[in-house]
Amino acid sequence: xxxxxxxxxxxxxxxxxxxxxxxxxxxxxxxxxxxxxxxxxxxxxxxxxxxxxxxxxxxxxxxxxxxxxxxxxxxxxxxxxxxxxxxxxxxxxxxxxxxxxxxxxxxxxx
Amino acid sequence: xxxxxxxxxxxxxxxxxxxxxxxxxxxxxxxxxxxxxxxxxxxxxxxxxxxxxxxxxxxxxxxxxxxxxxxxxxxxxxxxxxxxxxxxxxxxxxxxxxxxxxxxxxxxxxxxxxxxxxxxxxxxxxxxxxxxxxxxxxxxxxxxxxxxxxxxxxxxxxxxxxxxxxxxxxxxxxxxxxxxxxxxxxxxxxxxxxxxxxxxxxxxxxxxxxxxxxxxxxxxxxxxxxxxxxxxxxxxxxxxxxxxxxxxxxxxxxxxxxxxxxxxxxxxxxxxxxxxxxxxxxxxxxxxxxxxxxxxxxxxxxxxxxxxxxxxxxxxxxxxxxxxxxxxxxxxxxxxxxxxxxxxxxxxxxxxxxxxxxxxxxxxxxxxxxxxxxxxxxxxxxxxxxxxxxxxxxxxxxxxxxxxxxxxxxxxxxxxxxxxxxxxxxxxxxxxxxxxxxxxxxxxxxxxxxxxxxxxxxxxxxxxxxxxxxxxxxxxxxxxxxxxxxxxxxxxxxxxxxxxxxxxxxxxxxxxxxxxxxxxxxxxxxxxxxxxxxxxxxxxxxxxxxxxxxxxxx
Amino acid sequence: xxxxxxxxxxxxxxxxxxxxxxxxxxxxxxxxxxxxxxxxxxxxxxxxxxxxxxxxxxxxxxxxxxxxxxxxxxxxxxxxxxxxxxxxxxxxxxxxxxxxxxxxxxxxxxxxxxxxxxxxxxxxxxxxxxxxxxxxxxxxxxxxxxxxxxxxxxxxxxxxxxxxxxxxxxxxxxxxxxxxxxxxxxxxxxxxxxxxxxxxxxxxxxxxxxxxxxxxxxxxxxxxxxxxxxxxxxxxxxxxxxxxxxxxxxxxxxxx
Numbered sequence: 057x058x059x060x061x062x063x064x065x066x067x068x069x070x071x072x073x074x075x076x077x078x079x080x081x082x083x084x085x086x087x088x089x090x091x092x093x094x095x096x097x098x099x100x101x102x103x104x105x106x107x108x109x110x111x112x113x114x115x116x117x118x119x120x121x122x123x124x125x126x127x128x129x130x131x132x133x134x135x136x137x138x139x140x141x142x143x144x145x146x147x148x149x150x151x152x153x154x155x156x157x158x159x160x161x162x163x164x165x166x
Numbered sequence: 167x168x169x170x171x172x173x174x175x176x177x178x179x180x181x182x183x184x185x186x187x188x189x190x191x192x193x194x195x196x197x198x199x200x201x202x203x204x205x206x207x208x209x210x211x212x213x214x215x216x217x218x219x220x221x222x223x224x225x226x227x228x229x230x231x232x233x234x235x236x237x238x239x240x241x242x243x244x245x246x247x248x249x250x251x252x253x254x255x256x257x258x259x260x261x262x263x264x265x266x267x268x269x270x271x272x273x274x275x276x277x278x279x280x281x282x283x284x285x286x287x288x289x290x291x292x293x294x295x296x297x298x299x300x301x302x303x304x305x306x307x308x309x310x311x312x313x314x315x316x317x318x319x320x321x322x323x324x325x326x327x328x329x330x331x332x333x334x335x336x337x338x339x340x341x342x343x344x345x346x347x348x349x350x351x352x353x354x355x356x357x358x359x360x361x362x363x364x365x366x367x368x369x370x371x372x373x374x375x376x377x378x379x380x381x382x383x384x385x386x387x388x389x390x391x392x393x394x395x396x397x398x399x400x401x402x403x404x405x406x407x408x409x410x411x412x413x414x415x416x417x418x419x420x421x422x423x424x425x426x427x428x429x430x431x432x433x434x435x436x437x438x439x440x441x442x443x444x445x446x447x448x449x450x451x452x453x454x455x456x457x458x459x460x461x462x463x464x465x466x467x468x469x470x471x472x473x474x475x476x477x478x479x480x481x482x483x484x485x486x487x488x489x490x491x492x493x494x495x496x497x498x499x500x501x502x503x504x505x506x507x508x509x510x511x512x513x514x515x516x517x518x519x520x521x522x523x524x525x526x527x528x529x530x531x532x533x534x535x536x537x538x539x540x541x542x543x544x545x546x547x548x549x550x551x552x553x554x555x556x557x558x559x560x561x562x563x564x565x566x567x568x569x570x571x572x573x574x575x576x577x578x579x580x581x582x583x584x585x586x587x588x589x590x591x592x593x594x595x596x597x598x599x600x601x602x603x604x605x606x607x608x609x610x611x612x613x614x615x616x617x618x619x620x621x622x623x624x625x626x627x628x629x630x631x632x633x634x635x636x637x638x639x640x641x642x643x644x645x646x647x648x649x650x651x652x653x654x655x656x657x658x659x660x661x662x663x664x665x666x667x668x669x670x671x672x673x674x675x676x677x678x679x680x681x682x683x684x685x686x687x688x689x690x691x692x693x694x695x696x697x698x699x700x701x702x703x704x705x706x707x708x709x710x711x712x713x714x715x716x717x718x719x720x
Numbered sequence: 721x722x723x724x725x726x727x728x729x730x731x732x733x734x735x736x737x738x739x740x741x742x743x744x745x746x747x748x749x750x751x752x753x754x755x756x757x758x759x760x761x762x763x764x765x766x767x768x769x770x771x772x773x774x775x776x777x778x779x780x781x782x783x784x785x786x787x788x789x790x791x792x793x794x795x796x797x798x799x800x801x802x803x804x805x806x807x808x809x810x811x812x813x814x815x816x817x818x819x820x821x822x823x824x825x826x827x828x829x830x831x832x833x834x835x836x837x838x839x840x841x842x843x844x845x846x847x848x849x850x851x852x853x854x855x856x857x858x859x860x861x862x863x864x865x866x867x868x869x870x871x872x873x874x875x876x877x878x879x880x881x882x883x884x885x886x887x888x889x890x891x892x893x894x895x896x897x898x899x900x901x902x903x904x905x906x907x908x909x910x911x912x913x914x915x916x917x918x919x920x921x922x923x924x925x926x927x928x929x930x931x932x933x934x935x936x937x938x939x940x941x942x943x944x945x946x947x948x949x950x951x952x953x954x955x956x957x958x959x960x961x962x963x964x965x966x967x968x969x970x971x972x973x974x975x976x
Contacts, residue, residue: 075829076822085819092811092966096804099971107975111967119960126822126956135357136767143771146385147778149472153491154421154782157476158789160487275751282751284761350768358761359752388772392779396912403869405908407783413791413902422779695753 074131084125091118171449171520171675174591180668182589186686201286202689207272208587209293210263215656217259217300220307222652224252229611229642235635237628245628246313247329251306253316254334258341259300261568262430264576265437266383267296267348269583270376274352276680276687277370279361279696284354285347292347299341306330306337315626317427320408320419324400331401335394342387342394345433349383352376363698367461370678370702371454374461375440378468382429382436386472390426393419417483424475432471434568435535436464438575439506442528445578446510448676449525450517453703456509463502463509470499480551489548496546503539507532522674523594526601527578534570534608538563541616556626559619565612574604577655584659585673589685590666596658604651610644677708747944759946766950770957773920777961780916784909784968791902793895797877798906799972800890801866803857807970810853811962817846818959825952828945833938836948840932843955847925854918861907868908874900890974910969917965920958927951 095114103110124130129140174180187204197205227248231239240248271289275282283289306312312334314323323331356377360369397419399405406412408419447454454460476484476492484492510532519525541563544550554560585591614637619625623634630638672681679696680687700707745755752758788795824839864883865873876883877900880892931951934940940948 073829075826078823078826081819081822081826085815088815088818089812092808092815095967095971096808096974099804099967099974102975107973111971115964115967118963122818122956122960122963126818126959127953135764139764139767139771142381142385143774146472146771147774147781150389150425150775150778151782151785153473153476154418154425155785155789156491157417157421157484157488158415158786160485163485163487165486280751284751285765286749286751288765346772350765350772353768354761354765358757358764384768384772385775388776389779392776396779396783399908399912405868405912406904407908413787413905415786418783418786422782690750 074128076125076128076131080125084121088118088121169520170522170594171451171518172522172591172594172673173670173675174667174673175670177667180670182668182686183684185688186589186684187689188686190689199290201282201290203271203275203283203286203289204587204687204689206286206289206293207268207270210267210271210296213293213297213300214260214263214268217255217303218652220304221252221255221260222649224248224255226645226649228252229645231628232630232638233635233642235630235632240628242628243313244311246315246626247311249626250312250315251303254312254338255303256568257316257430257434258338259296259303261434261572262341262345263296263348264434264572265441265579266352266376266379266433267292267344269372269441269576269579270352270437271348272587273583273680274355274373274376275359276683276691277373277678278355278359279364279679279692279698280355280359281690281692283351284359285351288347289351292344292351295340295344295347299337299339299344302333302337302340306333309333317423318394318397318419320397320400320416321410324397324408324419332398335398339391339394342391345383346387349380349387352380353384356380361696361698365698367458368698368700368702370440371443371457371460371464372437372440375436375443375464378464379433379436381465381468382433382471386426386429386433389422390430393422393426396422417479420479420482421476424478425472428475428478429468429471431564431567432467434572435575436467438531438572438579439464441575441579441582442510442531443506444676444678445524445528445582446513447703448582448674449522449528450514450519451675451705452513452517453701453705454509455512455515456505457702459505460509463505466502467499470495470502474499474546477546477548477551480548481555493546493548493551497543500539500543500546507536507539521598522581523592523597523601524578524582526598526605527574527581530601530605530608531571531574531578534566534574534605538566538568538571541566554619556624557619558615558623558625561625562612562615562619565615570608570612577601577604580655580659582674583680584662585669586680586685586687588663588666589669590662591669591673592655592662592666593658596654600651600654600658603647603654607644607647607649607651611641611648612644614638614640614644675708675712677703677705682711745944755944762946763950763953766953770953773957777913777916780909780913781964781968784913787902787905787909788968788972791899791905794877794899794902795906796973797880797892797895797900798866798903798910799970800886800892800974801861801864801876801883802910802970803860804970804974806853806857807966810850811966813846813850813853814959814962817843817850818956820846821952821955825945825949828935828940828948831941831943833935833941836941837932837935840928840935844925844928844932847921847928851918851921851925854914858911861911866903866907867911868904872904872907874903877903913965913969917958917961920961924951924955924958927954 091114095111098110098114099107123140129136187202197209200206227240228245231237231245231248233239237245271283309330312327312329312331314327314329314331318331318335356369356373396407400408407414408416410416443454443460474492474496476488477496480489480493541559545554545560545563581592581597618634618637618641621634623630669685671684674681679698682696683692748755748758752761820839820842824836824843827833827835827839861867862870864876865871866876874897876886877892877895878897879894880887880890886892928951931940931948935948
């Protein structure tokens with residue numbers, strides 16, 4: 057019986073509500089601004105094929121910071137993390153598999 | 167050995183419970199502003215039935231035109247509009263919301279032991295969005311229709327037609343949000359509102375299949391939305407995204423469109439499969455064989471369903487390598503569906519089978535969906551697809567899975583849960599007749615179309631070579647029988663609202679929380695939050711409950 | 721358990737299976753068993769809604785990646801037409817607004833009413849600044865006839881010298897006409913993606929206005945922080961979209 061109520065409690069979201077202290081937000085904020093400056097600076101440098109890679113990498117890093125800390129996913133339930141993962145995965149399937157068609161068109165018939 | 171499992175209360179003393187969700191409040195506004203998931207389900211049922219008959223009338227027109235090889239009943243342009251509207255109405259306004267928005271809305275909270283869905287207002291909003299989408303489709307039909315085919319292929323839809331692409335696009339966009347909100351609601355409810363003891367693996371399989379379909383609704387439909395937005399921008403502003411003269415690629419539209427529309431077919435069929443699980447178990451008096459396999463296969467269909475969309479584009483200009491990959495992946499996605507058919511078959515094996523109407527429809531589903539699914543393999547194989555695509559083979563394939571499969575599952579579910587929703591039984595004999603008539607009519611209508619397709623008759627053509635006429639006449643004859651089969655339920659179900667036998671709580675002796683409460687249910691479903699202490703489809707538990715039941719007083 | 725967490729969790733509720741009517745706060749809807757369940761469910765619902773938004777923008781990102789791959793020179797030249805400093809400023813503005821929004825959620829969780837109102841107002845204003853800068857950028861594009869479908873002009877690309885400000889910075893070579901025409905696809909993507917983003921900003925700002933009014937009455941600092949938290953998720957998501965739009969549209973290749 058206690059098993060049922062304990063699991064029931066978990067269903068009902070009695071996951072301890074973490075409150076992020078403001079100093080964390082300040083640090084993340086500062087990091088994001090620095091990264092923005094970094095990505096602008098990097099775009100003025102000729103790096104050939106690495107330009108888009110660096111730009112996307114910095115973008116992904118910034119987005120990860122926002123998701124983990126501003127949106128609180130670091131302290132969230134497993135379900136929330138799974139949900140974010142599912143969204144990113146489906147997004148990547150859409151882009152990746154569509155692009156795979158376009159890129160392989162150039163490879164000729166076989 | 168009785169040939170029916172129906173067990174009704176004594177009709178001379180039985181009454182519909184005075185307090186139920188229908189009698190709780192009166193007046194039109196109490197229905198139009200309701201948050202009660204059961205009332206919303208009925209609102210949906212009425213609206214989708216309305217659109218089903220519009221789609222059906224359009225189908226009738228198609229079959230009438232195809233009686234003769236010439237395009238003599240209507241102009242070819244008009245024929246294009248008729249089949250387009252048939253597709254749009256049937257897919258977006260009937261099939262996508264059919265089981266989820268009616269039976270899913272009604273039953274999921276009850277099956278989970280909850281008082282309502284997680285977001286009742288969003289549920290109501292979802293219905294209103296559906297209605298707005300439906301009205302826009304009606305507007306489109308009145309103002310001359312659209313003739314691009316329901317697939318809106320570019321550049322036809324963006325550059326070469328002057329029909330109502332915009333209003334249809336807007337209608338589908340809005341109806342898409344209706345679908346998204348329904349799916350979102352289901353996912354939240356299933357995760358967060360199960361009653362104590364209701365673990366994931368004690369939920370009815372009906373809930374699992376809706377969970378899988380809801381994932382598809384939430385993740386897939388937005389891509390359709392953006393595809394429509396881009397078509398609208400292309401048509402109005404001329405941005406060039408799908409226009410080769412400006413450097414755009416028409417095929418991009420198809421990638422975005424089919425990224426949704428392939429999962430859409432799983433959105434349509436998965437809830438129907440959930441119904442079949444419930445019905446087959448009840449009418450074999452046996453738990454579903456391999457519960458875990460059926461549950462996981464539903465989710466597997468949902469996940470794999472996202473990886474196969476380009477099999478609709480084999481002849482459209484995708485690269486050979488993409489063809490190879492997508493064809494391979496399509497073979498994979500057939501496996502979970504087949505797993506389900508095997509599991510249902512093993513459920514039947516050594517079960518005590520009776521043939522009430524829901525079971526007749528379920529048998530029809532199993533046979534016809536299997537045929538439809540197998541023909542899908544021919545289409546997933548890129549080599550054969552080159553010959554069969556855009557012919558009547560495709561038309562037959564999707565009608566077998568959608569009409570022979572999904573629509574039969576919908577009717578099975580409506581009949582199965584009719585006593586729970588209304589408190590009354592439908593008349594068994596005439597409904598069994600209707601099921602048989604539907605099955606016969608369906609086969610006469612669509613089986614010849616497989617042959618027509620392999621012989622080479624293209625789809626979406628009003629005129630065809632005379633050697634195809636015999637099969638077409640067969641098909642039209644079947645369609646008239648099919649029409650009768652679909653008309654009968656409207657008549658006798660309406661009749662049953664007043665004159666049907668009182669059903670009582672559990673006319674089918676079924677397991678499941680919905681059968682342990684009154685028919686029709688109370689607005690809050692349960693007076694006491696249930697505690698789930700047994701597995702799903704536990705017929706022994708049901709026997710114990712019946713033994714404890716007080717049948718009469720004094 | 722820190723003080724702020726204790727305040728936020730509130731008094732634990734008796735977890736009965738049946739409960740009488742008067743035992744739950746007024747903001748708890750009847751179909752929920754507890755406030756915690758309601759907060760959890762609505763939070764999850766907002767995440768699911770954000771998933772739909774990811775997929776919605778996903779279609780545009782797909783189009784972008786394909787056409788950038790096909791028409792790279794056109795994309796480079798066209799992106800030079802965007803002012804990288806306005807873009808950087810806007811990125812800074814949005815990141816700041818995300819910061820103020822996160823602080824606003826903290827204020828709600830720790831029941832600081834005036835702090836919450838201040839943070840929401842700052843977020844609101846930063847949002848308006850973003851839109852203001854966007855308006856300036858869009859009107860520049862309109863003036864130069866770089867709006868697809870509305871007398872689109874490729875002159876700046878076939879004859880870069882005709883556009884002195886950009887030419888000074890980037891010294892682009894004149895482009896053949898067919899490649900120059902593909903800049904229209906870049907601008908379509910620019911307007912579609914930033915326009916869709918701006919639409920989401922406008923909706924967010926409108927909701928912020930509503931929230932500021934309610935926050936002043938203390939609606940969110942009495943333990944019921946769900947609305948603010950969930951709106952915060954939406955706002956951060958819109959920020960993330962911009963975090964990707966900025967390098968993809970503005971920073972394609974600024975080195976010349």
